[in-house]
Amino acid sequence: MQQVLDSSRPGDWRTLDPKNTLYLELAAGRVVIELAPQFAPAHVANIRALASNGYWNGLSINRVQDNYVVQWGDGNAEDAAKRKPLGRGIKPKLPAEFARKSQGLAMTVLPDADGWAPQAGFVAGFPAARDSATGSSWLAHCYGTVGAGRDMAADSSNGAELYVVIGQSPRHLDRNITTVGRVIQGIELLSALPRGTGPLGFYADPAQRTPIRAIRLASDVPKAERANLEVLRTDTPLFAELVESRRNRRDDWYLQPAGHINICNVPVPVREAAAATPAAAKSKKR
Amino acid sequence: MQQVLDSSRPGDWRTLDPKNTLYLELAAGRVVIELAPQFAPAHVANIRALASNGYWNGLSINRVQDNYVVQWGDGNAEDAAKRKPLGRGIKPKLPAEFARKSQGLAMTVLPDADGWAPQAGFVAGFPAARDSATGSSWLAHCYGTVGAGRDMAADSSNGAELYVVIGQSPRHLDRNITTVGRVIQGIELLSALPRGTGPLGFYADPAQRTPIRAIRLASDVPKAERANLEVLRTDTPLFAELVESRRNRRDDWYLQPAGHINICNVPVPVREAAAATPAAAKSKKR
Numbered sequence: 001m002q003q004v005l006d007s008s009r010p011g012d013w014r015t016l017d018p019k020n021t022l023y024l025e026l027a028a029g030r031v032v033i034e035l036a037p038q039f040a041p042a043h044v045a046n047i048r049a050l051a052s053n054g055y056w057n058g059l060s061i062n063r064v065q066d067n068y069v070v071q072w073g074d075g076n077a078e079d080a081a082k083r084k085p086l087g088r089g090i091k092p093k094l095p096a097e098f099a100r101k102s103q104g105l106a107m108t109v110l111p112d113a114d115g116w117a118p119q120a121g122f123v124a125g126f127p128a129a130r131d132s133a134t135g136s137s138w139l140a141h142c143y144g145t146v147g148a149g150r151d152m153a154a155d156s157s158n159g160a161e162l163y164v165v166i167g168q169s170p171r172h173l174d175r176n177i178t179t180v181g182r183v184i185q186g187i188e189l190l191s192a193l194p195r196g197t198g199p200l201g202f203y204a205d206p207a208q209r210t211p212i213r214a215i216r217l218a219s220d221v222p223k224a225e226r227a228n229l230e231v232l233r234t235d236t237p238l239f240a241e242l243v244e245s246r247r248n249r250r251d252d253w254y255l256q257p258a259g260h261i262n263i264c265n266v267p268v269p270v271r272e273a274a275a276a277t278p279a280a281a282k283s284k285k286r
Numbered sequence: 287m288q289q290v291l292d293s294s295r296p297g298d299w300r301t302l303d304p305k306n307t308l309y310l311e312l313a314a315g316r317v318v319i320e321l322a323p324q325f326a327p328a329h330v331a332n333i334r335a336l337a338s339n340g341y342w343n344g345l346s347i348n349r350v351q352d353n354y355v356v357q358w359g360d361g362n363a364e365d366a367a368k369r370k371p372l373g374r375g376i377k378p379k380l381p382a383e384f385a386r387k388s389q390g391l392a393m394t395v396l397p398d399a400d401g402w403a404p405q406a407g408f409v410a411g412f413p414a415a416r417d418s419a420t421g422s423s424w425l426a427h428c429y430g431t432v433g434a435g436r437d438m439a440a441d442s443s444n445g446a447e448l449y450v451v452i453g454q455s456p457r458h459l460d461r462n463i464t465t466v467g468r469v470i471q472g473i474e475l476l477s478a479l480p481r482g483t484g485p486l487g488f489y490a491d492p493a494q495r496t497p498i499r500a501i502r503l504a505s506d507v508p509k510a511e512r513a514n515l516e517v518l519r520t521d522t523p524l525f526a527e528l529v530e531s532r533r534n535r536r537d538d539w540y541l542q543p544a545g546h547i548n549i550c551n552v553p554v555p556v557r558e559a560a561a562a563t564p565a566a567a568k569s570k571k572r
Contacts (some may be wrong), residue, residue, distance in 0.1 A: 066427050066474040096540070113401055116546050143353050143454045152539060168429045168455055168550050172535060175542040188352040195474040239480040249458060253438060256384070256461040260402050264454050 013230040021218035031186035040097040046159040053087040060209035065201025067167030096154040099138040116171040122234035127263040139179035166191040169264040185210035301518040307504035317472035326383040332445040339373040346495035351487025353453030382440040385424040408520035413549040425465035428550035451475040455550040
């Protein structure tokens with residue numbers, strides 16, 4: 001994969017739109033999330049407003065379930081007397097945005113069968129799936145996918161309670177919950193948190209929760225404090241080469257190339273724009 | 287899934303063979319591993335002898351790569367002057383045991399296509415795959431699978447350096463490395479460790495490594511100190527029911543049943559034998 005990245009040109013990379021970039025600030029560092037308004041416009045609008053209002057500042061990560069999800073929000077959300085008000089302009093519940101029309105979405109389709117969906121691939125950097133029979137597309141639950149927690153009713157989410165996948169892709173959640181984006185950088189600040197001690201990985205003792213210093217929209221952050229990242233485009237011949245390098249590893253260590261790849265096994269490389277030379281590209285190695 | 291487990295009978299569960307059970311003892315607690323001699327007899331023989339000799343006692347976890355593996359062994363293995371001797375009766379290298387003949391192995395085959403292999407399912411509790419064209423079977427790299435690190439040569443592993451998968455199933459490793467077992471309990475003691483600070487998730491500073499108090503074979507441990515676990519059998523009608531309950535969730539929360547399952551998304555439930563009533567069954571919930 002590194003060989004493929006070494007041959008990349010500046011046009012193979014894109015910058016993040018500050019209006020679609022969320023910074024989750026923890027004592028341990030920053031987690032960068034890219035929002036997907038093309039899949040969940042109502043949820044992303046609420047999330048942007050919640051961030052701009054400083055809603056999450058001082059709240060916490062309340063759930064870490066091994067091989068599943070990390071989840072944050074108001075630990076007192078179930079208690080009407082104690083819960084933090086969502087703030088002006090925030091809708092308390094939103095329509096389900098589990099899937100959308102495929103029309104208008106360009107997908108780089110993977111060559112192999114997905115199993116969970118008729119087709120799978122990448123839409124603007126996000127792992128996604130689609131069904132031509134229903135004409136619908138949706139974000140796939142892969143490692144790093146961000147979604148909006150909901151109760152029993154499909155329209156009970158509002159984006160205030162968010163989760164990140166930190167385990168084996170729970171694709172059974174696809175089309176059952178609204179997905180809003182993907183972690184671009186810093187997921188290890190979430191995936192290495194102590195596992196919750198109560199049912200479903202919620203912390204039994206509120207003192208075990210991890211405080212959130214702030215969640216801010218990049219566009220609300222002074223330019224000098226923004227992360228300066230570039231993400232590999234997924235609609236280029238270079239990305240197709242990268243996918244093929246993962247389908248069939250050419251490294252001499254591999255004696256049996258897999259001849260197969262799954263969307264959740266394809267990393268989308270990220271690099272610091274300031275050091276945007278091919279040799280400085282950051283990527284996951286085997 | 288809980289409903290299915292609640293209907294289980296004692297015969298749906300099995301106990302672990304102490305000769306095939308490894309305890310990795312950390313300051314934070316015990317990780318229980320079931321060895322798979324039917325897939326890697328030579329490696330398991332070496333691992334048993336290494337454990338009985340106390341080889342790993344005082345060594346450390348040296349690598350934690352996010353969304354990939356945790357790995358332990360001798361941090362000085364590459365340094366002939368400093369490395370710990372393997373001990374009497376330990377073979378310094380072993381033949382590759384990447385796959386074996388399918389003959390004699392009963393597999394509970396999953397109903398859905400696997401993608402990575404012609405067929406996939408469970409063999410005696412282990413996620414596995416097989417190819418009728420070559421007549422071979424192998425353990426699949428799922429969350430919790432344990433393997434033996436190797437260098438470039440296929441026969442360069444000896445079982446002294448072991449890794450556990452803690453991320454999205456790296457199935458491209460299948461048939462490229464020897465897999466020796468699976469974590470049965472306590473994987474969260476590994477998956478929540480701080481990520482390594484150096485290349486490939488190795489700790490840049492040896493002081494960051496996690497010390498191993500001991501790795502012992504259960505049969506070398508006094509009975510009173512053994513874990514008293516039962517594992518759900520994977521060759522029963524009840525297990526087939528459990529798989530179906532994961533393929534199509536009947537819980538009202540799910541509006542769109544997946545109609546699909548992957549071996550790495552099927553948990554094999556474990557419970558304390560002492561409290562072996564159906565209501566006490568421990569399992570992962572959604």
